[in-house]
Amino acid sequence: MSHWPLCLLLSLLFCCGLQAQQISFSPMRLFFKGAPGETVSETITISNTTSQPYEFLLNLKDWNRDSLGTKHYFPESSLPHSNAKNISLPQTNFIIAPGEKKIYTVNMRIPLADTQKTASNSMLFFTQVNAPRTNAKAKPGLGIRISMEFGIQLFYTPQAADRGSLQFEAFNYESLRIKDSAVQRLIVKYQNTGQVHKDGFIRFELTNKQTGEEIKPAPVPMAIAPLSNQVAYCPLVKQAPGDYLAVAILDTGAGNDLQVAEKNIHVDE
Structure with missing residues (x-):
């Protein structure tokens, strides 16, 4: 320089x-x-x-x-x-x-x-x-x-390392304003209990209980270190008011169990 x-x-x-x-x-x-x-x-x-x-x-x-x-x-x-x-x-x-x-x-x-x-x-x-x-x-x-x-x-990764699992710690929905824009999003907090690195995707599904319509947002990439915690956000297209069933799935690929969490949410006007 x-x-x-x-x-x-x-x-x-x-x-x-x-x-x-x-x-x-x-x-x-x-x-x-x-x-x-x-x-x-x-x-x-x-x-x-x-x-x-x-x-x-x-x-x-x-x-x-x-x-x-x-x-x-x-x-x-x-x-x-x-x-x-x-x-x-x-x-x-x-x-x-x-x-x-x-x-x-x-x-x-x-x-x-x-x-x-x-x-x-x-x-x-x-x-x-x-x-x-x-x-x-x-x-x-x-x-x-x-x-x-x-x-x-x-x-x-040591051969004796405990693979552990991914576990949900919290699953929530929030509606807020960020920089004068209305935002609806799902939030998951999860933990890697193992001694190995894990990566994959968090998949979300949203079902309107009144109409039966299913919404599938784009999967959120995930990579988490051993024995650590993370938070992931899934932005939603503005949903009509009503009651929904939200599902979150931790997917780390073949050979690993899927971890699933469900939550009933209400979307206001």
């Missing part, structure tokens, strides 16, 4: 390969499995179909989710559920040439069996360091640099 004091650096965090830039990383999540004390490897495929080289700097960070499921980042090895100290990287910067496909290997030393029973995580960031500067003929020196950043989630 010292060479272009008036430049604006835009750092974009991607959770999937971007077709517009035609550079992609896959997969975006790595899951490490192995015997205690063993070093295991997982790979990331990086493809560059553009006509320019990309240079990336790599670094690890810790992360967690707040009560709404939003990720927050911290220095590596600073959180109790971090696995960053067990991750080793063969290189911390590299260049991928135009048209090249590169395989990057991430290594993890599996913790000893008696040192960890809850799933751990970290995030591996690939940050572009050679972003070109756009031309700004009207105002020289005010060019914009677009720097891409990709985050790869790294997970380890």
Whole structure:
């Protein structure tokens, strides 16, 4: 930034390969499995179909989710559920040439069996360091640099970890005004009782008791850390006054039981 004091650096965090830039990383999540004390490897495929080289700097960070499921980042090895100290990287910067496909290997030393029973995580960031500067003929020196950043989630789940379950803690309906707009929404609070990460969707159904009409809002994505609580909101299209049966379903995919909650609600004028 010292060479272009008036430049604006835009750092974009991607959770999937971007077709517009035609550079992609896959997969975006790595899951490490192995015997205690063993070093295991997982790979990331990086493809560059553009006509320019990309240079990336790599670094690890810790992360967690707040009560709404939003990720927050911290220095590596600073959180109790971090696995960053067990991750080793063969290189911390590299260049991928135009048209090249590169395989990057991430290594993890599996913790000893008696040192960890809850799933751990970290995030591996690939940050572009050679972003070109756009031309700004009207105002020289005010060019914009677009720097891409990709985050790869790294997970380890001990074999002895208790999978637990998702449990509803509360299911409510509210009608309120937010920024002068009338809002109707369903609210669920739920808990992950297990020692493993869980993700999936929260599905909602609403049935008008007078007419029998069924309303199915779009599912709400869900990702929750071990032994934690979250709140999710489902906005509703304005419903006619009357009595409804609301249903919420915690769906974490095949092999897991669906968790269902019901609530009778009344919608006023």
